[in-house]
Amino acid sequence: MxxxxxxxxxxxxxxxxxxxxxxxxxxxxxxxxxxxxxxxxxxxxxxxxxxxxxxxxxxxxxxxxxxxxxxxxxxxxxxxxxxxxxxxxxxxxxxxxxxxxxxxxxxxxxxxxxxxILTDAVADSAVMLALMASRRAGHSYAFVKNNEWPTFHWTPFAFCGPQLSTTTFSPTPPCGLWNHTLHLHPPAPAPSRNPHATNNSAPLTGSYPSRPSTSPALARDSDVLFVLAPGGPTTRHLVDEAFLRLMKPTSVLVNNGRGSVVDSTALARALAEGWIWGAGLDVVEEEPHVGPEHPLVGEPRCVVLPHIGSAALxxxxxxxxxxxxxxxxxxxxxxxxxxxxxxxxx
Amino acid sequence: MxxxxxxxxxxxxxxxxxxxxxxxxxxxxxxxxxxxxxxxxxxxxxxxxxxxxxxxxxxxxxxxxxxxxxxxxxxxxxxxxxxxxxxxxxxxxxxxxxxxxxxxxxxxxxxxxxxxILTDAVADSAVMLALMASRRAGHSYAFVKNNEWPTFHWTPFAFCGPQLSTTTFSPTPPCGLWNHTLHLHPPAPAPSRNPHATNNSAPLTGSYPSRPSTSPALARDSDVLFVLAPGGPTTRHLVDEAFLRLMKPTSVLVNNGRGSVVDSTALARALAEGWIWGAGLDVVEEEPHVGPEHPLVGEPRCVVLPHIGSAALxxxxxxxxxxxxxxxxxxxxxxxxxxxxxxxxx
The missing domain is CATH 3.40.50.720 (NAD(P)-binding Rossmann-like Domain)
Structure with a gap:
């Protein structure tokens, strides 16, 4: 009633x-x-x-x-x-x-x-995307679907990608977090309403500098960079062409934050030209209007998932x-x- | 010369x-x-x-x-x-x-x-497959590729799968290993030459019982079951219909061992009928003769990769x-x- x-x-x-x-x-x-x-x-x-x-x-x-x-x-x-x-x-x-x-x-x-509440589920998906991007799981998944396995000539370095677990080559692989450790953390004060709010971090834990105009160490040192920043104008295209050009050719970019933080055009070029190894994206600019014609969806070294980071039962x-x-x-x-x-x- | x-x-x-x-x-x-x-x-x-x-x-x-x-x-x-x-x-x-x-x-x-040497790389891929199978990454990856995202109606339980990290519902999710902890371990003595060799484990670490004819506890308790056993007649179809019927409807099966350990026909039925939640397979019976007509490749809850477990650079x-x-x-x-x-x- x-x-x-x-x-x-x-x-x-x-x-x-x-x-x-x-x-x-x-x-x-x-x-x-x-x-x-x-x-x-x-x-x-x-x-x-x-x-x-x-x-x-x-x-x-x-x-x-x-x-x-x-x-x-x-x-x-x-x-x-x-x-x-x-x-x-x-x-x-x-x-x-x-x-x-x-x-x-x-x-x-x-x-x-x-x-x-959703932190652990998103962390699971971030790890999954990092592994999928480094180990070329999108490519190899499609390879089986497309009936290419039966005629495949195995060679020792086929399908290989950088290893995320420690190896004798890389006993302590550096992992960057564009979130907790260094920069913005959701839920940040609504950036679209107050672009200066990130200078005022009193009610939040961690440090919240204003927009990090350059972060060359983060780009240069990370084997895996997890982007977990919220959206809005203060974080738009933090990962742009200049940033991507500083990253290692064996590095992997994961975005579980907001699509707008990463410049899609620059990322597509970075992947096509080998500035970085691969990308795993749960969020993309202009989502959900992202289809097979999108340069990142068509890129073999990129895994795009439809914003399912917290989609655990x-x-x-x-x-x-x-x-x-x-x-x-x-x-x-x-x-x-x-x-x-x-x-x-x- | x-x-x-x-x-x-x-x-x-x-x-x-x-x-x-x-x-x-x-x-x-x-x-x-x-x-x-x-x-x-x-x-x-x-x-x-x-x-x-x-x-x-x-x-x-x-x-x-x-x-x-x-x-x-x-x-x-x-x-x-x-x-x-x-x-x-x-x-x-x-x-x-x-x-x-x-x-x-x-x-x-x-x-x-x-x-x-390849243990850590295979472990990475096992974790990746467990996440992909539970979180439906194959399905959602194809969803974006097939241009379904733009017209998608989001609902809170869309794309959801069981969570692998701990939750308040499941603070200690059980994980089964058909390998180190319980059963056979590669490199086991060549089973095709000496079917009784698994009773004689002196030169190897761990315990090596003869073929475990039933392992109901392993099937019933595992949220994720990692099959890492070697091939050969002693391990053939250890995971069969009877085993799969004992598993939880929210459980995930990962096979990084040998395809012959899992009965593909029974697994396809288990997935189609919901006896288990999903499967992540790096190895499949009769590989590499596995194409889109294979019941497991066509199954939306199954991720099949072309034996890339150790394919890390x-x-x-x-x-x-x-x-x-x-x-x-x-x-x-x-x-x-x-x-x-x-x-x-x-």
């Missing part, structure tokens, strides 16, 4: 009012945390695709909470259509570019999100569970398990 | 005789270890494909040593064509199925090979170096750096 605005202008002002939560994305095993409660009405988008905007606008009316993913814009229209009951927006993501924080601040609506189940708990706490007026403190961002 | 059999019937009996080494495979950066010596004649196959048998037979005459890979059969014909100078066969492989050890024993010819360079050193020591009458003790195998 939806909340009835003729009885109450705000659910917050009347604890007897039934709360409605609109769930715009698949919460999988976490949905029962909401659906099984008798004191809450849950309206759920059930199709296995991105939630329709019109469906959201129709169902948001009178809702106390809304559960979204990064594809669902939470803007002034949605908030005003929801009406005064809306207390919480709970997103199943670490990013919040899809949420208009200024509008939410004006209406005193809280935001729940899911940072940190356990991690997504944990993200869904936290998203449900954030929504529930929000509508019940309790502290959110993990709230976005957006006071510095608006 | 080739050795001259009119002056000496055996180079071994005359230290003044020049030695000839026939190199039938690409030794890459290790070739100068032989070629740069003034006291040795080196004849090298230089084409980037498997050495011709006829070329081998023509050039082996009078040789003191021969360098081969697993594709070059070393049999009675070759040994008798070489003549009495032949002292050493040096193979760039851990396996020796291509070498007729009985013939070599009759002629007192030593065998150099390259065990152990540093490892292959180390294997090539050891192969050259084995050949050199053999023709000079010195102890081989790594000799195959085949006394128990013939």
């Amino acid at each position: 939806p909340s009835n605005s003729s009885l109450s202008t705000s659910a917050a002002s009347n604890p007897q009012t039934r709360h409605k939560i609109v769930v715009c994305t698949d919460l999988g095993p976490a949905l029962p945390l909401l659906r099984d409660r008798r004191d809450i009405d849950v309206v759920t988008w059930t199709e296995n695709r991105c939630c329709d905007r019109n469906w959201m606008l129709q169902n948001i009316v009178g809702a106390s909470g809304v559960v979204v993913c990064f594809q669902n814009a939470v803007d002034r229209e949605l908030v005003e259509t929801a009406g005064p009951n809306l207390r919480v927006v709970s997103t199943i993501s670490v990013g919040y570019e899809h949420i208009d924080l200024n509008v939410l601040a004006q209406h005193n609506i809280r935001v729940g999100y899911t940072p940190d 356990e991690t997504r189940a944990e993200m869904a569970t936290l998203t449900a708990r954030n929504a529930l706490a929000g509508v019940l007026g309790q502290p959110l398990p993990v709230a976005l403190d957006y006071s510095t961002l608006v | 080739p050795s001259n059999s009119s002056l000496s019937t055996s180079a071994a009996s005359n230290p003044q005789t020049r030695h000839k080494i026939v190199v039938c495979t690409d030794l890459g950066p290790a070739l100068p270890l032989l070629r740069d010596r003034r006291d040795i004649d080196v004849v090298t196959w230089t084409e980037n494909r498997c050495c011709d048998r006829n070329w081998m037979l023509q050039n082996i005459v009078g040789a003191s040593g021969v360098v081969v890979c697993f594709q070059n059969a070393v049999d009675r014909e070759l040994v008798e064509t070489a003549g009495p100078n032949l002292r050493v066969v040096s193979t760039i492989s851990v396996g020796y199925e291509h070498i007729d050890l009985n013939v070599l024993a009759q002629h007192n010819i030593r065998v150099g090979y390259t065990p152990d 540093e490892t292959r360079a180390e294997m090539a170096t050891l192969t050259a050193r084995n050949a050199l020591a053999g023709v000079l009458g010195q102890p081989l750096p790594v000799a195959l003790d085949y006394s128990t195998l013939v």
Whole structure:
């Protein structure tokens, strides 16, 4: 039963009012945390695709909470259509570019999100991409699919790539992290709103210099460079032609951060001309508009995956569970398990 | 200058005789270890494909040593064509199925090979295959190649697979090794010659039970099962339908050992019917005659790579170096750096 605005202008002002939560994305095993409660009405988008905007606008009316993913814009229209009951927006993501924080601040609506939980799953995929890029797994995978194995002449150095584990040649292979150790760390203060925020790192752990205009040591020393930086103008094309030209011809670039951090045109040239050995990309500029005509998709030394870094069942189940708990706490007026403190961002 | 059999019937009996080494495979950066010596004649196959048998037979005459890979059969014909100078066969492989050890024993010819060196490179590829199989990397890689990303509707559980790193759901995911920990270990005593050899493990580390007819605990407990066992009749189809039916529906099978250890027909059914989650195979029964019509190559939850487990540049360079050193020591009458003790195998 939806909340009835003729009885109450705000659910917050009347604890007897039934709360409605609109769930715009698949919460999988976490949905029962909401659906099984008798004191809450849950309206759920059930199709296995991105939630329709019109469906959201129709169902948001009178809702106390809304559960979204990064594809669902939470803007002034949605908030005003929801009406005064809306207390919480709970997103199943670490990013919040899809949420208009200024509008939410004006209406005193809280935001729940899911940072940190996905770190290990992304790390797994970063290691996988580093191995796939160095050991030419994309090429060799296609080789079998394309029926080339039966006529293959084996030679000792066929399909070889640099070894990631230690060897007598390289007992301590250097690994660069464009993230934790050296530079930007998600969730950084929203860079699109405050380009100077990276100079002000007080609330975050680690060091956050302003845009590193040059980092020749990082480029020159890394056998594997993991790019894990967030997007936005302050990190755009940190890995550009000049940077790539400094890297070793046996080095591997992995991007699990945001596509915009790496200049795709320069990277395609670096691979084609052998400035670096290979690349493993979970994110690409202009994604998802990336198809076989893209120079990086067609490049044999590049592995492009469709942004699946955190796509591990356990991690997504944990993200869904936290998203449900954030929504529930929000509508019940309790502290959110993990709230976005957006006071510095608006 | 080739050795001259009119002056000496055996180079071994005359230290003044020049030695000839026939190199039938690409030794890459290790070739100068032989070629740069003034006291040795080196004849090298230089084409980037498997050495011709006829070329081998023509050039082996009078040789003191021969360098081969697993594709070059070393049999009675070759040994008798070489003549009495032949002292050493040096193979760039851990396996020796291509070498007729009985013939070599009759002629007192030593065998150099390259065990152990490739362990880390194979371990890297095993981890890569486990990640690729669990995280559906083959499927998602093809997804981008096939231009499906631009029209993709993201949902939280799309592309998800089991997480290999620890999670709150699974803080200690069990990993099975069909090799070191539990069963057979390469280089095991040649199983095709002595099927009872695995009961006699004295010269080897670890325990070597005879064929494990059932290993339900290994099947039931493993989240990831790494098959690293050698081939031959004693290990054939250790992973069969009965074994696969015991495995968890979220488990992943990785085979870096020999294709014959896993029943391909049963595995294809296990994947299609969801008995297990996925498989990552560097080796397949009947390889290299494995193309797109093969049920495992067409299976979306299976990643098949063309036996590239040890194909890391540093490892292959180390294997090539050891192969050259084995050949050199053999023709000079010195102890081989790594000799195959085949006394128990013939």
